Amino acid sequence: MQDFETLLKGSAKAHGHLCPGQVVGVRMAMLGCELIELDNPRQLPQIKKIIVYVEIDRCATDAIAYVTGVKLGRRSLKFIDNGIMAATFVNLETDQAFRIRSTEKSRELAAEYAPEIKDKHLQQLEAYKRMPTNFLFKIQTVDVKILIHNMPGPTRFKATCQNCDTVVRDKKEVYQNGKILCRSCAFGAYYRLLEEKNDVNIKLQKTVSHKPLIRETPC
Amino acid sequence: MLKQHEHPCEKDCFQKIRVENAVGLTLGHDITEVRPGEYKGPSFRKGYKVQEGDLCHLMRLGKRHLYVLDLNENQVHEDEAVIELANALAGPGVTFEARPREGKIQLIAAYDGLLKVQVDPLTEFNLIPDVMCASIHNNTPVKKGHRLAGTRAIPLVIERDILDQAVSLATTSFPVFAVKAFNTVSARLIITGNEIYEGLIEDRFEAIIARKLAAYGSTLAETVILPDDQNQISSTVRQFLEMGTDLIVTTGGMSVDPDDVTRLGIRGAGVDRVHYGAAVLPGAMFLLAYKGDTPIVGIPACGLYHPTTIFDLILPRLLAGEQPNARDMAHLAHGGLCLDCETCRYPACSFGKS
Numbered sequence: 001m002q003d004f005e006t007l008l009k010g011s012a013k014a015h016g017h018l019c020p021g022q023v024v025g026v027r028m029a030m031l032g033c034e035l036i037e038l039d040n041p042r043q044l045p046q047i048k049k050i051i052v053y054v055e056i057d058r059c060a061t062d063a064i065a066y067v068t069g070v071k072l073g074r075r076s077l078k079f080i081d082n083g084i085m086a087a088t089f090v091n092l093e094t095d096q097a098f099r100i101r102s103t104e105k106s107r108e109l110a111a112e113y114a115p116e117i118k119d120k121h122l123q124q125l126e127a128y129k130r131m132p133t134n135f136l137f138k139i140q141t142v143d144v145k146i147l148i149h150n151m152p153g154p155t156r157f158k159a160t161c162q163n164c165d166t167v168v169r170d171k172k173e174v175y176q177n178g179k180i181l182c183r184s185c186a187f188g189a190y191y192r193l194l195e196e197k198n199d200v201n202i203k204l205q206k207t208v209s210h211k212p213l214i215r216e217t218p219c
Numbered sequence: 220m221l222k223q224h225e226h227p228c229e230k231d232c233f234q235k236i237r238v239e240n241a242v243g244l245t246l247g248h249d250i251t252e253v254r255p256g257e258y259k260g261p262s263f264r265k266g267y268k269v270q271e272g273d274l275c276h277l278m279r280l281g282k283r284h285l286y287v288l289d290l291n292e293n294q295v296h297e298d299e300a301v302i303e304l305a306n307a308l309a310g311p312g313v314t315f316e317a318r319p320r321e322g323k324i325q326l327i328a329a330y331d332g333l334l335k336v337q338v339d340p341l342t343e344f345n346l347i348p349d350v351m352c353a354s355i356h357n358n359t360p361v362k363k364g365h366r367l368a369g370t371r372a373i374p375l376v377i378e379r380d381i382l383d384q385a386v387s388l389a390t391t392s393f394p395v396f397a398v399k400a401f402n403t404v405s406a407r408l409i410i411t412g413n414e415i416y417e418g419l420i421e422d423r424f425e426a427i428i429a430r431k432l433a434a435y436g437s438t439l440a441e442t443v444i445l446p447d448d449q450n451q452i453s454s455t456v457r458q459f460l461e462m463g464t465d466l467i468v469t470t471g472g473m474s475v476d477p478d479d480v481t482r483l484g485i486r487g488a489g490v491d492r493v494h495y496g497a498a499v500l501p502g503a504m505f506l507l508a509y510k511g512d513t514p515i516v517g518i519p520a521c522g523l524y525h526p527t528t529i530f531d532l533i534l535p536r537l538l539a540g541e542q543p544n545a546r547d548m549a550h551l552a553h554g555g556l557c558l559d560c561e562t563c564r565y566p567a568c569s570f571g572k573s
Contacts (some may be wrong), residue, residue, distance in 0.1 A: 037258075094260055095318075101253045147327060148305075159311065171329055175311035176400040177540035186400060 001039050001067075004030065004129075009188075011066040015059060020124040024085070024136070025063025028100050032089030033068060033135060035098040042069030051090045051146065055082040060102070075152040090144050099140040103192045161185055232294065232376050233286045238277050241269040244287040245296070247375075252280055252545035295320045300372040300416050304350060307386040308370060310394020319371070326354075326368040328361040331378050331436075332398040336368075340392030349373050350385040351366040354396065356572040360435070360535040367396055386488045404465035405440040406432055409455055411472040411481045416446040423523055424470040431531065440464070447472055452484025453470045460488070460510050466537060473504040473519035482506050493547050498552035499571075502529025509542060526563040529555075529564055532571040 001007075008026045012018035032052070033041055041050045052070045054061045057079060064070070064087050070077040086101035106128065110120075113127035128136060148156055149171035159173040160166070161182035174186035184190075228551060233247050245268055252262035263273070269285070277285070295303075297320045305315040305324040314329045321411065327333070327520075336357040344352055354368035361367060372382065387402075389395050410426055422444060429439045441459075445451050454468070459467050468549045474482025481497055490508040495517075497505040501524075506517030514537050522528050532551060536543055554573040 096258070096260065140316070146317045146325075147314045147329075148302075149314050149329070151317045156306075171314050173311055174330065174400045175332070175397050177402065180311055 001033065001041075007067050008063075011063040014066045015062040018125070019059050020108075020121065020128055021059025022063045022123055023128040024102050025060030026067055027128070027133075028060065028087055028102065028137065029064040029067035029089075031137065031139075032064075032087060032098060032100055035100075035139070036089050036091035036096045037094070038091060042067075047074075048152065049091055049093045049114065051076050051078060051092060051152070053078040053080050053088040053090070053144070055084040055086040055088075057081070058085070060085060061087075075150070077152065088142060088144060090146070095143075097144045097176075098141045099142045101138045101140075103136060103138055106131055109135055175180050232288050232290060234289050235284050235286055237280050238274060238285050241277075241285050241287055242271050242274070244269055244285075244289070247288040248419065250277070250280060250282065250285075250425040255409075266296050285437050288376070290321055290376060294376045295372075295382050297372040297377065300350075300377045303382060303386050304352070304370045304372065304389070307389035307393075308344075308352060308368070308395045310367055310397035312398025312400065313367060313394070313396045322375075323369050323371040325366050326370065326396055328363055328365045328367055328398050330363045330398065330400055332361060332400045333535050333541075334359045334361045334367055335394075335397045335399060337395050339393050340388065343392075344385060344388055344395065347381065347385045347388065349377050349381050352395075358532075358536060358571070359566060361398060366433060377461060382500075387503060399541075400541055401435045401437075401535070401538040402465070403436045404538060405438055406433075406466040406468055407440055407459045407462075407464045408442040409452065409459075409467065409469040409481075410442060410444045411447055411469060411484075412444075413446045413478065415471075416444050423484040424518075427522065428468055428470070428518075431534060435535060437466075437538060447480050449480040449484045450488055452481055453487035456485055456488035456490075456515060460513060464513065467515040469506075469514065469515070469517045469518055471518075473506060473517050481517055485517060488515075490515060492544075494543075494548050497529050497548045497555075499529040499532065499555035499557075501525045501557055502532075505529045505533070507533060507548065512542070514542065525557065525559070527557060527565040527570060531565065 004026060007030065008022060012022050013027050015022060033039065038046045038050055040046050047069055050068060050070060052064060052068055054064055054077065065077055082116045086099060088097055088099040090097040102143065109131060110124045110127035113130045117123040117126055134168045155169050157169065157171045159168050159180050161168055161173065162179040163181050165186040166182050168182045172183060173181055174181050232458055236244065246263055246265055249261040249265050250263040251260065253259045262276065290296065301319045301322060301324045305326060309315055309326050312329050312332055313326050315324050315326045334355065334357065336354055338357055341352060341354065344350065350372055352368055352370040408425060410422050410424050414420050425442050430502060443455060445455060469481050469485065470477045485506060485508050486493055489511045493506065493508040495506045497503060499505070501521035502519065504519040508515040516530065516533065518530050522530055533543060550573055551571065554569055554571055557570045
């Protein structure tokens with residue numbers, strides 16, 4: 001694994017800016033990887049051994065994803081919408097799992113660890129670099145029951161909604177009133193349909209052909 | 220470690236082999252690693268195919284010999300077999316753990332709903348030698364993540380044709396296990412009784428019904444209190460039906476006294492089907508009627524006294540879109556006796572399990 005400063009620089013670039021959340025996220029991810037004994041999770045073979053559950057969609061989440069290499073599309077990044085600055089790192093091979101939560105106390109301690117900086121934002125940024133791990137984080141050993149439909153790898157399950165004909169993957173269908181339905185048909189959608197656009201000619205942008213993109217590893 | 224009691228087909232599966240000759244072969248047992256104060260757990264799992272790069276690690280763990288599995292093409296390791304079994308048994312709303320633990324896989328509810336178990340195919344499945352599946356009861360309301368069943372291949376190695384037979388049976392009867400999602404309904408409540416209507420006593424039914432509906436995400440849209448007047452009850456039921464009510468609940472007036480006219484009022488509303496009386500205690504005088512697809516339930520006064528009654532057995536089925544009929548009601552007899560425990564543990568008891 002690269003050193004902290006290199007990872008922080010890369011993470012800030014990937015995220016779009018450097019912020020205290022990047023520092024917390026990078027440190028949390030490095031600690032998580034160390035705890036589950038993966039030193040190079042971004043590359044094979046370790047890329048297939050890690051799943052991270054993040055509990056918030058804020059800056060630190062991007063840093064965690066950058067350091068660990070986990071991605072939604074690889075099914076190695078799971079979002080649990082708890083609004084808590086925490087993440088759980090799972091080693092799929094050994095079943096080791098650790099949940100790391102950022103402490104509220106660390107915010108109060110920022111002034112102590114970077115007293116020479118007056119700007120609160122910059123003070124937190126620097127303080128979180130200097131703060132000992134046990135002040136910055138709470139660590140829990142946990143057991144994560146990963147269900148088959150949440151595992152990385154090829155699609156194992158497909159069903160077709162009997163209301164709208166949409167194919168639903170990964171056991172996300174719902175059995176309601178004797179019908180297999182997609183979640184939108186069963187429980188209502190997160191959007192309100194305004195208009196179907198099936199008959200509109202969509203202007204395709206001309207694509208420039210470069211070298212064919214090859215996936216590093218099969219999904 | 221090997222199992223104490225090996226199955227006949229396991230006899231020739233294990234080979235003791237030197238570590239350096241194990242590359243490409245399948246481990247027959249877990250290999251545990253202990254690093255004092257740091258880690259204890261399996262470093263290599265049963266079923267793992269040994270790689271060249273593993274040899275040093277294995278030797279550091281003190282391993283000079285390994286038991287490897289040497290399976291012929293008609294033999295399947297229990298960990299692979301149980302995935303096939305779980306996959307065949309798990310219908311909609313049922314998922315399972317990604318990895319077997321000690322050869323077993325648990326089937327898990329993917330969302331809140333009513334568990335449906337096809338009991339006869341499950342029995343047939345368990346008549347096949349070398350496989351098993353044990354479950355909780357049919358028609359149990361379950362929450363997302365609840366354990367529903369556990370399955371496994373009984374021996375460490377199972378014959379392929381037996382496994383195929385079990386998978387085929389489960390697939391033919393698909394789904395052996397399913398979870399029906401609950402509909403969230405808006406119910407209307409008619410509380411009957413002269414004593415409540417005239418203000419002699421305070422109603423306590425409304426809070427009970429609202430709480431029981433809320434447990435499944437449903438709500439009470441309206442409550443009316445009526446005297447023991449058959450015509451008023453009939454016209455209110457009709458009015459609620461015309462308003463497109465999902466579920467109509469009435470309370471009281473289900474007994475045989477001259478003032479108990481609620482069931483007559485429901486009949487008088489022009490319902491299509493009425494089932495009065497049920498093989499459940501408490502709840503023998505329960506009424507279930509339908510007008511089209513709309514259920515109308517009549518809860519006798521026992522619903523006030525007993526924390527759990529027949530209403531708790533029928534409500535989840537109605538919310539799951541079912542329309543229990545006379546046979547379904549009679550089928551409740553086996554398991555239909557509440558033991559009136561000092562502390563009610565329903566649904567973790569025999570009540571309603573048949």
